[in-house]
Amino acid sequence: MKSKKRTTIYDIAEKLNIAASSVSRALSNSNHVNEATKKLVLKTAAELNYKRNTLASNLRKGKSKTIGVVVPFINQNFFSNVIAGIEEASYQKGYNLIICQSNELQSKEVKCVNTLINQHVDCIVISLAVDSSDHSHLQNAMDNGIELIQFDRVADELETLKVINDNEQASFEAVSHMIEQGYKRIALLEGPQNLQIFRQRKAGYLNALIRHEMPVLDELIIENAWTKELGANATRKLLNLPNPPDAIFASTSDFSALGVLEVASVMGIKVPSALGICGYSNEAFTEITSPSITTIDQFSVYMGKTVANLYFQEMENKDETEVVPKIISIKPKLIVRSSTQKRGV
Amino acid sequence: MKSKKRTTIYDIAEKLNIAASSVSRALSNSNHVNEATKKLVLKTAAELNYKRNTLASNLRKGKSKTIGVVVPFINQNFFSNVIAGIEEASYQKGYNLIICQSNELQSKEVKCVNTLINQHVDCIVISLAVDSSDHSHLQNAMDNGIELIQFDRVADELETLKVINDNEQASFEAVSHMIEQGYKRIALLEGPQNLQIFRQRKAGYLNALIRHEMPVLDELIIENAWTKELGANATRKLLNLPNPPDAIFASTSDFSALGVLEVASVMGIKVPSALGICGYSNEAFTEITSPSITTIDQFSVYMGKTVANLYFQEMENKDETEVVPKIISIKPKLIVRSSTQKRGV
DNA sequence: TAAATATCCGCAATCGATTGCAGATTAAAA
DNA sequence: TTTTAATCTGCAATCGATTGCGGATATTTA
Incomplete structure (x- = not known):
């Protein structure tokens, strides 16, 4: 059964006593071949369980x-x-x-x-x-x-x-939304800045603050907090500040936001009343946490x-x-x- | 830039004034080629930015x-x-x-x-x-x-x-666990029975009941409940029975279990005290629902x-x-x- | 009926890499 | 120095499908 030789166009050609080129043309439904032969080739191909060798075809065609x-x-x-x-x-x-x-x-x-x-x-x-x-x-x-x-x-x-994705715009909207909800000190968990997407998300955050005439506070911006664990760590740090944030925008991912939620829950901080949380990506689980997590769908x-x-x-x-x-x-x-x-x- | 002709072993051969076969041997690190030529070929190949055409190679080698x-x-x-x-x-x-x-x-x-x-x-x-x-x-x-x-x-x-996976064994263990927790009427949400995995899971469920000398109640076994929606529907039906189950084993998936949980939550039925729930697959979200969902990890x-x-x-x-x-x-x-x-x- | 055109078909080259075989060169043994 | 063996190298076929070209046959037009 193993590595049995496969039927090729030559096998079909031989059986029908025609040239391989005709078989090829028949199989690729070219119009330079008689309708009768075409039918015959197709029939024989099916009988012999012919499978076109895509490798050979691709090699020849160059794609x-x-x-x-x-x-x-x-x-x-x-x-x-x-x-x-x-x-x-x-x-x-x-x-x-x-x-x-x-x-x-x-x-x-x-x-x-x-x-x-x-x-x-x-x-x-x-x-x-x-x-x-x-x-x-x-x-x-x-x-x-x-x-x-x-x-x-x-x-x-x-x-x-x-x-x-228009990351900057999405980020801007998310932060604006939080501002409109009355949050005053919104922290940012940012991703590795060598990636454009994370720079854009940061830009959207900054723009939103500026547009709403709110101060940009460096102590509320945490670098490289893009996994659940790093998000949790960042949250512990933030919430222990003398003047902690009242909202956290986990711009990196929903996993990071989940880390935030878990830490808040452990520390007994009420979400969303005492702490707002927004993630990024609309992972399936954001819908079923309690409370459910505001996030951004990327389609x-x-x-x-x-x-x-x-x-x-x-x-x-x-x-x-x-x-x-x-x-x-x-x-x-x-x-x-x-x-x-x-x-x- | 587009579809520029790529360098082949022939280009290398020509440049070095040797045969293509030698180039091939050098590139495939055969020991039937002089160490010096090998070095030279490798060097030239790098210079010309040679990329082996895997299609041609595969065609020849037949794999x-x-x-x-x-x-x-x-x-x-x-x-x-x-x-x-x-x-x-x-x-x-x-x-x-x-x-x-x-x-x-x-x-x-x-x-x-x-x-x-x-x-x-x-x-x-x-x-x-x-x-x-x-x-x-x-x-x-x-x-x-x-x-x-x-x-x-x-x-x-x-x-x-x-x-x-040893579905039957896993299923058996899950149901046994529920029995040991004191659940008396354990329902089964089963998947399409033409798939072996679902037959096996059902078998494990039945075995566990029998082994623990508990009755098998047909009204508690629901067919084809393998999505979140179907799981939810099945749950509504089950919980409205005159004699409803006190546990549901969503043997099809965690999504199905999630449907169960949501319906229970809407109907105000306490989990796990009034209703036990077990899913299948250990999806990431099972850890973060409230309550978190017992499930089976398939590695x-x-x-x-x-x-x-x-x-x-x-x-x-x-x-x-x-x-x-x-x-x-x-x-x-x-x-x-x-x-x-x-x-x- | 002869000439012109259309339709089919086959030959042979091609895509790029691999490999058996034979010849050539070199090194080792006698 | 001659014979034998070892090491390289090149030729040419091969993998399977595709396609330009020319020839053969059938069809249409003059």
Whole structure:
């Protein structure tokens, strides 16, 4: 059973006593082949359980109908949703997906990208690892004729197609909402500032404060608080300040916000009356904590579909004069829940 | 920049005035090539930014170093974790992953498998769609020399490698635990019985009742309650019985258990004192509901690693006489949390 | 009926890397 | 110095599908 030889177009050709090229044309439904032979070939192919060897086909045609995806972790909600979206759109176009995870490591990211180049993927879709600084591996992919699309965590300086969230706007809205709810001292848990998304979220926070003529207090801005544990640590530190915050915007993730909630709960601090909490991402669990957590929905599945469709559109128009690096920005949505409803609805 | 011609071994050969075969040997680190030329080739390859064309290599060698994965949904926690595990183990061995989702549809599952056959993947890893009944597409893959590994949702009659959970045992333990906590009327939310995993979970439930000399009450067994909504519906029905259950085992999923919890909460029924709840899968959220939900951990990432390593082991031994279809059973772990602690710890 | 066109079909090259085989060169043994 | 063995290298075939080109046949037009 194992590694039995598969039937090729030559087997079909031999059986029907015609040339392999005719078989090929029949199978690819070319119109340079007689309708009768076409039928015959198709019938014989089915009988012999013929499966086209995509490798050979791709080698000859110089394209693989494959999209490579590189994300930090496959099993993080946001990324698995984006991938699901990409898969859905790609499947309809007959494209395959090769998935890699960078584990947030630049070194592994580079290896993944190189593998994908070797695999002759037509397109690489990537969301950068947190410690990604040098981007020559991406330039390299482009130099090898691979379309590159960045999403969410993008390197601004690279001129590629991009699909991003309007992080600054979303952040601005979230903080404005908290201000309107009457919170006066809003702390920020920020992510690694080498990533643009976290810089943008910080900018939105700062803008909101300034717009509402509120002071920016450095002691309320905590760096690198982007996991549940780091969020919890940051919260302990914040709540033990002589003049603690009355709200915390966990701009990094909902996990971080969860850490905040747990610490508040342990310290007996009432949410949302004594402490407002806002997360980021709209993870499934934010709906079922008590109180439920206000957060920001990124439309991750839709984002994935957008990425894939952007590629397909680009392919259709690629013969046109000049391709302008396109950036699609998806507007995230603030989901107001209990954790910030100080003054009710 | 686009679709520029890539450097091949012929380019290197030409530049160095040697044969392409020597370049190939140098690049694959064969010992049938002079150390000096090897160095030279490697150097030149780097200079010309050479990338091996894996398609051509695979075509020639007749293997693709690629594993195809088919799951119902990529973005379901359990599956994305398994995939992450597979990726981790595969990456170390230099294997790539092609990911497909069947969307729980047999028809799409068939297409996915066929695509993977065309792609000449070396191995297909699959967890069946819920409506998967006919399995000729899988047999087909095997007939084409592809190693097949089923995990979690497996077709028993197909003689393949399998990695499964001991669902019956886990189920048995969960129900026994509830009995020991003093629950007397334990309902079962069961999943589609065409899937073995759900049959096994039901069997474990029944065994536990029998072993503890408790009656099996048909009115407490609800079919097809495997989503949050269906779980909620089932719960409403159960709790409105003249003689309602005092515990519900949502054997299908934690989502189903969440539906139970929400209905109980709305109806003002105290958990765990008036109603015990147990889920299945140890989704992240089960830890943070109030009360937290007792559930069963399936070690999903580990399961993925096990699947991949099973394949690699099999490859190493494949020349040995006869390969016995191996089945690896992973023992899940009951995670006791508040929702079933009627009599405390 | 002859000429012009359309429709099919097959030959052979091609995509890029690998590998068995044979010849060439060098090193070791007699 | 000659024979034998070891080490390199190149030639050419191969993996399976695709495609430009030219020839053969069928169809249409003059």
